[in-house]
Amino acid sequence: SDALSLAEGLKGMGADSVTGALVPGYVTQSDGQDVYAVSNSSWSEMMDRVDSGQEPAEQTREATTDPGSFTITLKNGGGITGAAASMESTLTSKGFKVSETGNTDTSVYSETLVIYNSSDAQPAAQTVLNAMGVGRLVQNTGAYSFGTDVLVILGKDWKPSS
Incomplete structure (x- = not known):
């Protein structure tokens, strides 16, 4: 009824x-x-x-930029074996410059994050997010320390591309 x-x-x-x-x-x-x-x-x-x-x-429509015009730090935060290396390969094949890869201190990230420091780096972060097809943009408020333009933390939601 x-x-x-x-x-x-x-x-x-x-x-x-x-x-x-x-x-x-x-x-x-x-x-x-x-x-x-x-x-x-x-x-x-x-x-x-x-x-x-x-x-x-x-x-x-989010602003994007040339993938080779900025640098990326890539961290595995979801505990998925080989995630950072796999995503590094995918991103570099698309013209991105991955400067550093590794793991976060703990594997507690359920969601993939694409982090940028200033609004000037937001188009670069959006370009990475578009290429990855998973994640959420986050402007850094001081919680993350990285020396590149964009920091990507792969979470448990990340799946290898086929």
């Missing part, structure tokens, strides 16, 4: 008044199975936009 009531309420609504959005999150493992985990901070931001009458996500 609830479904019928909902359908009755939607009667006459045109397709132009319906908006869709993907639930922001990432794939992780639980009991050996891939599961989709909602990114709480991104969900809150999206719902704040909806509650204020805006679209769920901004439809802006």
Whole structure:
């Protein structure tokens, strides 16, 4: 009866008044199975936009830059064996300059992060994110120390490309 009531309420609504959005999150493992985990901070931001009458996500084209014009530090933070080396190979084959690879001190990152220090480096970070196809941009507020233009920390959501 609830479904019928909902359908009755939607009667006459045109397709132009319906908006869709993907639930922001990432794939992780639980009991050996891939599961989709909602990114709480991104969900809150999206719902704040909806509650204020805006679209769920901004439809802006992010600025990007030449992959060979900046340097990247690449760290494995998800504990996936060979992740940093595999991503280094992928990125260098696309023209990126990876200056340093390694592991983070702990493997606690569930989400891949693409970190940049200043707004001047944001287009470079966006270019890396676009090439990787996974992750979230983060502007560094002093929590991370790196000597390149962009720091990538691979999380448990990262999967090797085929």
